[in-house]
Amino acid sequence: MFEISPAEWTAILLSLRVAIVATLVATPFGIALAWLLARYEFWGKSVIDAVVHLPLVLPPVVTGYLLLLTFGRRGLVGAWLADNLGIVFAFRWTGAALACGIMSFPLLVRPIRLSIEAIDRRLEQAASTLGAPPWKVFGSVTLPLALPGVLAGMVLGFAKAIGEFGATITFVSNIPGETQTISSAIYSLIQTPDGDAAAGRLVVVSTVIAMGALIASEWFARRATKRLHGN
Amino acid sequence: MLRVDVTKQLGEFSLEASFESQGRVTGLFGASGAGKTSLINMIAGLLRPDRGVIALDDETLDDTSKGVHLPPHRRRIGYVFQDARLFPHLNVRQNLDYGRRMNKLAEDAAQFARITDLLDIGSLLDRRPGKLSGGERQRVALGRALLSKPRLLLLDEPLGSLDEGRKEEILPYLVRLRDEGIPMVYVSHDAAELRQLATQIVMLKRGRVTALGGVKVLT
Numbered sequence: 001m002f003e004i005s006p007a008e009w010t011a012i013l014l015s016l017r018v019a020i021v022a023t024l025v026a027t028p029f030g031i032a033l034a035w036l037l038a039r040y041e042f043w044g045k046s047v048i049d050a051v052v053h054l055p056l057v058l059p060p061v062v063t064g065y066l067l068l069l070t071f072g073r074r075g076l077v078g079a080w081l082a083d084n085l086g087i088v089f090a091f092r093w094t095g096a097a098l099a100c101g102i103m104s105f106p107l108l109v110r111p112i113r114l115s116i117e118a119i120d121r122r123l124e125q126a127a128s129t130l131g132a133p134p135w136k137v138f139g140s141v142t143l144p145l146a147l148p149g150v151l152a153g154m155v156l157g158f159a160k161a162i163g164e165f166g167a168t169i170t171f172v173s174n175i176p177g178e179t180q181t182i183s184s185a186i187y188s189l190i191q192t193p194d195g196d197a198a199a200g201r202l203v204v205v206s207t208v209i210a211m212g213a214l215i216a217s218e219w220f221a222r223r224a225t226k227r228l229h230g231n
Numbered sequence: 232m233l234r235v236d237v238t239k240q241l242g243e244f245s246l247e248a249s250f251e252s253q254g255r256v257t258g259l260f261g262a263s264g265a266g267k268t269s270l271i272n273m274i275a276g277l278l279r280p281d282r283g284v285i286a287l288d289d290e291t292l293d294d295t296s297k298g299v300h301l302p303p304h305r306r307r308i309g310y311v312f313q314d315a316r317l318f319p320h321l322n323v324r325q326n327l328d329y330g331r332r333m334n335k336l337a338e339d340a341a342q343f344a345r346i347t348d349l350l351d352i353g354s355l356l357d358r359r360p361g362k363l364s365g366g367e368r369q370r371v372a373l374g375r376a377l378l379s380k381p382r383l384l385l386l387d388e389p390l391g392s393l394d395e396g397r398k399e400e401i402l403p404y405l406v407r408l409r410d411e412g413i414p415m416v417y418v419s420h421d422a423a424e425l426r427q428l429a430t431q432i433v434m435l436k437r438g439r440v441t442a443l444g445g446v447k448v449l450t
Contacts, residue, residue: 120316122312122314122316123316123318123319125277125303125316126310126312126316126318127318127329127333128276128277128302128303128304129275129276129277129303129304129306129308129309129310129376130304130309130329130330130333130334130375130376130379131304131305131307131330131333131334131379132304132329132333133302133304133333134304136333137304140329140333141318144320145319145320
């Protein structure tokens with residue numbers, strides 16, 4: 001029987017909310033960073049590049065713990081944000097979104113960076129001789145040409161965010177309705193007797209979402225090639 | 232009037248050029264590698280001279296001794312590249328309209344119709360650049376530069392990437408343009424082409440100006 005229970009729905013919807021918010025908030029930062037890395041040589045560039053990729057190679061539990069130390073209630077940044085802006089990450093869904101955003105950031109940035117690097121800069125020169133100041137060149141030529149890469153990065157980042165487990169559970173724990181995403185719900189279910197059927201349903205749901213994301217990402221990549229060749 | 236007096240070191244190659252042109256069409260003539268493209272890139276503002284002055288009419292575009300360098304988007308100098316460089320994500324109409332939008336000029340349907348008629352590109356407006364022939368692409372690039380209302384038009388071997396038949400197809404349009412009275416700098420390594428178009432010649436050889444004058448310096 002494939003009937004999703006209310007508790008499972010809660011986890012699915014929370015996962016979607018966390019992943020969507022994480023992706024949308026991370027994207028502008030991702031574009032800015034991708035552009036910086038694609039276009040400029042500066043002191044410390046390789047350090048920044050390494051830091052961005054760190055979540056990919058660090059054990060997720062380490063990233064989660066570092067987040068807890070930094071953004072927890074008593075963390076350096078966390079305490080300041082809570083006291084001054086009233087923003088709390090610890091044990092909230094927003095903290096899950098932060099963890100997912102950081103874990104998926106390298107996957108978001110990479111396709112954007114590649115698509116910006118692939119743009120023929122002579123088109124941007126042409127735009128400037130037609131009277132476009134640099135920021136308008138970015139908005140009217142660079143960004144539209146990089147758009148399929150931006151969308152591909154968003155889809156990949158979203159897929160990673162929705163499946164994130166280690167950093168999230170370390171940072172914000174596993175609270176049903178607040179921080180229990182699909183992954184942490186599956187984790188709880190397989191430790192419970194008779195939880196197998198429910199865990200199986202969530203496994204199917206997360207597989208479908210991930211597959212959908214990969215297919216969408218491929219589709220955007222194909223469009224990118226087409227767009228750059230002007231057909 | 233265009234006044235150029237610049238030096239630029241590009242790796243092993245040194246460019247040292249000085250000329251003044253009153254002509255309506257200044258032909259920049261020389262073999263490939265003579266520095267023609269570098270020179271007009273400096274006039275366009277895409278390349279900064281190491282030393283020297285570039286002035287158009289009463290305005291100084293570059294003056295290294297005073298630290299003056301006007302960026303390309305504020306020069307109002309149109310540029311037709313050898314490889315057209317149409318924006319692949321925009322159709323022909325949007326490409327043609329790009330300069331007007333960027334310069335926040337009012338829409339001018341009469342001018343748009345006149346230029347598209349002049350260049351016979353009215354039937355291409357809804358196509359993407361990827362679906363155009365080489366000659367069509369070059370005509371659209373010309374139209375795009377003209378519609379940004381430049382005070383000087385730079386053309387870098389606009390026929391260079393076309394075969395003989397296509398050249399014959401474009402040349403009459405360029406003659407029409409010259410007779411419109413827009414000042415042009417026309418780069419070419421083809422003396423026959425310049426004889427048809429130019430009113431004044433600047434001859435360039437290995438980064439130096441070797442001759443200046445009317446079209447007869449080409450012989």
